[in-house]
Amino acid sequence: MPVIVRFGVNYTPSRGWFHHWLDFDPDDIRADLDSIAGLGLDHIRVFPLWPLFQPNRTLIRPKALEQLGMLVDAAAEHGLDVAVDGLQGHLSSFDFLPSWMTTWHRRNLFSDPEVIDAQERYLGALAGALAGRHNFLGLCVGNEVNQFSGDPHPDPDRVTTGQAEHWLRRMLAACDRGAPGLPHVHASYDAAWYDGRHPFTPAHSARIGAMTTVHSWVFNGTAQRYGPQGAATELHAAYVVELAKAWADDPARPVWLQEVGAPAPYIPPEQAADFAWATLAAVADCAGLWGITWWCSHDVDRALADFPELEYGLGLLTNAREVKPVGEALARFIRERGPGAVTPPRTALVLDAGDAETAPGRGVCAPGGAFFESWMRVASGGLRVGVVLAHLAGDAGYLAGRGIGEVVGSVAL
Structure with missing residues (x-):
């Protein structure tokens, strides 16, 4: 049966970036959404800023x-579905935490009872x-919220692996109470997959929530090396999907x-x-892939200060809503690919990262690691x-x- 992979984009407003919530303009949003829909995309991921939505506990x-x-209603007018992130949290090198949990009111994001209660009410x-x-x-519980939990964050909210799991389950339960039956998820940056000291683990990502x-x-x-x-x-991208x-x-759990x-x-x-x-060609045919959501829709306006240089030009479109070559490539891929027949990989590499729950040896999965190198050597041969x-x-x-007929080798710690 043909498999239809969803194609979408993380919505970065062309005017004001995520600060647009302070000067909410439906006309600007509709113009942005029109330019997104013109690429043939079917969904967006949007980011409320937590301190603006819940300024007091x-x-x-x-x-x-x-x-x-x-x-969300404007997106519907343009034929776009919407996934919403909750705890922002962290975006493009900036942290957005409400004042009631910083400085004079400093308390742990993951373990303080009053903070957790407030987060549950907010997500709900x-x-x-x-x-x-x-x-x-x-x-989605939040954007890469796991980056608050340890190094290299300059002021981390320390948490154990067990506390991290408990927090994730409570947050997702709150999401489900507010909107029962929908595929609520959580998201981590790649320390969860690549750093054996990190409290958020691959098992958390792959076993908690409706999708990985x-x-x-x-x-x-990766690109540097x-x-x-x-x-x-x-x-x-194909590698991290298979790792997940x-x-x-x-075995049928979707990966996004x-x-x-x-x-x-x-x-x-x-x-x-x-x-x-x-x-896209490498990842779109991965078995079990729910969808691909590109980062991001529109470039960051260079009138806004202090972003890392790489953040300014990641858009599929410019601030003037003009399609860039990368946007044209994505649109052409969507047009030309259509529904694809997906065949699960018959061959799999064996990964030994230690205990499956905590994966203390997951560093072998990181760029330059032994397992990473082995997988890429095999996969690059086609x-x-x-x-x-x-x-x-x-x-x-x-x-x-999982449809696997052959396992190859074993990359040990």
Whole structure:
């Protein structure tokens, strides 16, 4: 049966970036959405700024919820479904935390009882405000909120692996109470997959929530080590999708490539379109892939100060809503690909990252790591290759459930 992969984009407003919530303009939003829909995309991911929506622990602004609903309704007018992130949290190098949990009111984001209670009420309010809208896809707990939990954050909210799991389950339960039955998820940056000391783990990502989300950024050492057109760089998104499937208890669990982009100078602007095409071609046929959501829709206005240089030019469109070559490449891929027939990888590499729950040896999965190198060596030869955790490599029933007929080698710690 043909498989239809969803194609969307992370919505960065062309005027004011995410500060647009302070000067909410439905006409500007509709113009942005019109330019997004023109690329043939079917969904967007949007980002309320937490301090603006819940400026006091006991105040969730009705006007902010109303404006979020207006944005979702405007997206429906353009044939776009909407996924909404809750706890922003962290965006493009900036942290957005409400004042009631910083400085004089400093308390832990993941473990303080009053903070957790407030977060639950906030996520429930977001979900409840949008429940029943036909184009609302569900909530994501927050954007890479795991970056607050440890180094290299300058002021981390320390948490144990057990506390992280408890927090995630409570947040997702709050989402489901607000909008029952929708595929609510959570999202981590790649320390969850690549750093054995990080409290958020691959098992958290692959077993909690309705889908596994992955963020594939090649400025994490991949493009620096292997070059902008290296096989490992172009295969990185496919790799993290296959890595995610290895930790899932359910072989049929969907994976959402929630962020992928072409960051300059690691991907030179003149090579961004080629990078996008190669990345999409490698990942779009991965079995179990729910969708691909590019980062991001529109460039950041250079009138806004202090962003890292790479953040300004990640858009598929300019601030004037003109389609860039990378946007043209994505639109052409969507037009030409159509529904694809997906065949699960018959061959899988065995990964030994230690205990499956905490994965202390997951550093072997990072760029330059032994498992990363092995997987890329096999995959760059044209073979579609999966990943199997070491303790499951001899489980015939499990392998059959994933359609894997052969396991190859074992990369130990």
